[in-house]
Amino acid sequence: MFDFYFEIPLVIRLILQGLAVIMVIFPIAGACSMAERKVAAWIQDRPGPNRATVPWVAWIPFLGKFLQRLGVFHVMADGGKMMFKEDSLPGHVNKFYFVLAPIVAMIPALTTVVAVPFGAYFDAAGKLIPLGLAPLDIGMLAVFAVSSLGVYSAILAGWASNSKYPFLGSVRASAQLISYELSMTLAVLPVFLWVNAPGTEGTMGFARVVEFQSQPGLLGGMWFGFLMPISAFIFLVALFAETNRQPFDTVESESDLVGSFHTEYGAFKWGLFFVAEYSHMIVGSGVFMLLFGGGWNPLPWVSLATAVEFLGTFLSFAHAPLFVGILSIAIFMGKVLAMIFFFMWVRWTLPRFRYDQVMKIGWQKLLPLSIANLLFYAIAIALIQK
Amino acid sequence: MAVITVERKPLTFLERTYLPQIAGGLKTTFKHLIAPKKTLEYPEQRPAIPVGYRGVPTLVKDPNGREKCVSCQLCEFVCPPKAIRITPGEIPADQADRAHVEKGPQAFDIDMLRCIYCGLCQEVCPEEAIFLQNQFSMSGYTRAEMVNHKDRLYELGGTLPDAHHKWDKKKAAEEHGNAH
Numbered sequence: 031m032f033d034f035y036f037e038i039p040l041v042i043r044l045i046l047q048g049l050a051v052i053m054v055i056f057p058i059a060g061a062c063s064m065a066e067r068k069v070a071a072w073i074q075d076r077p078g079p080n081r082a083t084v085p086w087v088a089w090i091p092f093l094g095k096f097l098q099r100l101g102v103f104h105v106m107a108d109g110g111k112m113m114f115k116e117d118s119l120p121g122h123v124n125k126f127y128f129v130l131a132p133i134v135a136m137i138p139a140l141t142t143v144v145a146v147p148f149g150a151y152f153d154a155a156g157k158l159i160p161l162g163l164a165p166l167d168i169g170m171l172a173v174f175a176v177s178s179l180g181v182y183s184a185i186l187a188g189w190a191s192n193s194k195y196p197f198l199g200s201v202r203a204s205a206q207l208i209s210y211e212l213s214m215t216l217a218v219l220p221v222f223l224w225v226n227a228p229g230t231e232g233t234m235g236f237a238r239v240v241e242f243q244s245q246p247g248l249l250g251g252m253w254f255g256f257l258m259p260i261s262a263f264i265f266l267v268a269l270f271a272e273t274n275r276q277p278f279d280t281v282e283s284e285s286d287l288v289g290s291f292h293t294e295y296g297a298f299k300w301g302l303f304f305v306a307e308y309s310h311m312i313v314g315s316g317v318f319m320l321l322f323g324g325g326w327n328p329l330p331w332v333s334l335a336t337a338v339e340f341l342g343t344f345l346s347f348a349h350a351p352l353f354v355g356i357l358s359i360a361i362f363m364g365k366v367l368a369m370i371f372f373f374m375w376v377r378w379t380l381p382r383f384r385y386d387q388v389m390k391i392g393w394q395k396l397l398p399l400s401i402a403n404l405l406f407y408a409i410a411i412a413l414i415q416k
Numbered sequence: 417m418a419v420i421t422v423e424r425k426p427l428t429f430l431e432r433t434y435l436p437q438i439a440g441g442l443k444t445t446f447k448h449l450i451a452p453k454k455t456l457e458y459p460e461q462r463p464a465i466p467v468g469y470r471g472v473p474t475l476v477k478d479p480n481g482r483e484k485c486v487s488c489q490l491c492e493f494v495c496p497p498k499a500i501r502i503t504p505g506e507i508p509a510d511q512a513d514r515a516h517v518e519k520g521p522q523a524f525d526i527d528m529l530r531c532i533y534c535g536l537c538q539e540v541c542p543e544e545a546i547f548l549q550n551q552f553s554m555s556g557y558t559r560a561e562m563v564n565h566k567d568r569l570y571e572l573g574g575t576l577p578d579a580h581h582k583w584d585k586k587k588a589a590e591e592h593g594n595a596h
Contacts, residue, residue, distance in 0.1 A: 069449070072448070072449045072450075072453075073445045073448050073449050074448070075448055075451060075453050075454040075455065076453060076454075076455050077453050077455060077457065375442060375445060375446070375449075376438075376442070378445055379438070379441040379442050379444075379445040380438060380441060
């Protein structure tokens with residue numbers, strides 16, 4: 031029934047797919063800023079934003095009131111405000127790089143999505159086909175390579191702002207991001223050592239990692255989060271630092287740096303930095319879930335295939351590729367959103383580390399730990415896989 | 417005072433990892449996340465005003481619907497920020513029900529941009545005519561709007577129960593002779 035789609039030239043098809051993914055990520059990033067306000071409010075015993083509404087939705091008897099209380103329309107109000115505010119350009123900035131910085135922030139944030147598969151379906155032969163924009167074999171490398179470009183936006187913004195606090199903030203950002211990138215990279219190596227068993231085709235792609243977590247048996251069905259808890263922990267901590275989230279919020283620490291690299295920004299350019307931050311969080315959470323959280327498998331020891339088989343006993347269409355695809359995307363998105371909730375929950379729990387503590391944790395604690403972790407798993411995997 | 421030296425224990429390994437404390441903190445915040453909210457949703461829900469609250473100053477009428485203020489101007493003189501401005505006036509002869517009232521204000525303005533809600537006017541008033549009542553939100557778009565004139569002050573004040581019935585007693589004394 032979807033044959034017409036495959037008759038469209040490949041380039042146009044890819045553009046459509048890319049736009050579709052961006053159309054999902056962008057609103058989610060916007061909704062995350064709303065969720066952030068809501069979670070903050072709930073944790074602080076407040077109801078949070080709950081006033082904005084649209085007349086024709088308010089007329090729906092029960093749902094309209096519920097959506098209003100949930101603050102859904104504040105997303106549009108916030109976005110609309112951001113669009114129509116005066117986009118001021120301070121006189122003392124380097125105009126070219128000042129405008130470039132938010133664009134540089136957005137590009138890597140949205141580009142990393144390309145390498146991340148977000149679902150899967152089974153073809154006629156029962157083979158698992160991952161759903162993603164580009165099923166790259168270098169998946170993890172691509173994500174690392176592109177996402178670390180994000181630091182350039184902070185540096186550019188801080189430098190082009192031509193003022194003290196943004197500059198300090200950008201210096202902090204670059205130092206912090208470089209420090210934690212090391213531990214992050216070392217933390218995921220055991221996963222790929224394990225996945226690239228001798229005799230198999232080498233890959234850095236995510237699909238294989240998820241496949242490894244969906245095998246039968248006690249060890250096979252175990253998510254890598256249980257198999258390699260230290261790796262998962264280091265990756266998670268580094269992810270918090272890489273996305274500049276609390277408690278590693280030193281880059282933006284408004285109490286000592288006003289607003290850091292976005293001090294001089296306003297309106298839509300300022301908003302772009304935050305959409306980029308949330309996109310980073312979404313992609314980072316996605317990568318974490320693929321590597322350590324079982325990807326699109328609903329539960330540990332319950333793989334997607336098992337789940338589909340179970341649903342097939344009472345749903346006639348359960349084996350249809352379309353249904354499996356949507357189911358897997360829903361499971362994966364659910365996990366990613368749970369991660370994002372965790373990010374927010376941590377943000378409203380922990381105070382910010384001091385900058386020297388950030389550096390100390392990064393270089394003196396996490397890096398040795400990740401090296402020891404890598405050595406341990408390298409030896410263990412060598413012994414197991416021989 | 418004897419000095420008590422408190423031994424400062426070195427942090428244990430677990431404490432230095434921050435992790436048990438972080439877990440404890442997450443537990444606490446999660447409890448608050450699902451706990452009932454503690455805020456008041458203001459325009460719909462109003463706070464309970466305690467007895468003796470000093471809100472916007474208002475003028476009140478007696479149970480017969482007559483102005484109580486006799487424009488003695490004590491409040492005007494006592495008012496620390498000089499927010500009150502009174503123009504004294506006579507009671508018109510054609511108002512029979514007010515015949516025994518001594519005087520009344522021709523104009524009575526309280527500038528709410530100056531008022532400090534101290535309540536001295538209420539305290540000083542010999543006629544119990546001015547009260548700081550429960551209204552706490554006072555807003556306007558212009559300076560002129562923020563000046564409460566006499567009609568507005570009576571509208572805000574309404575009628576309060578009165579134990580003295582001063583003018584009724586005066587009228588009765590005039591009509592039936594003084595009992596003393």
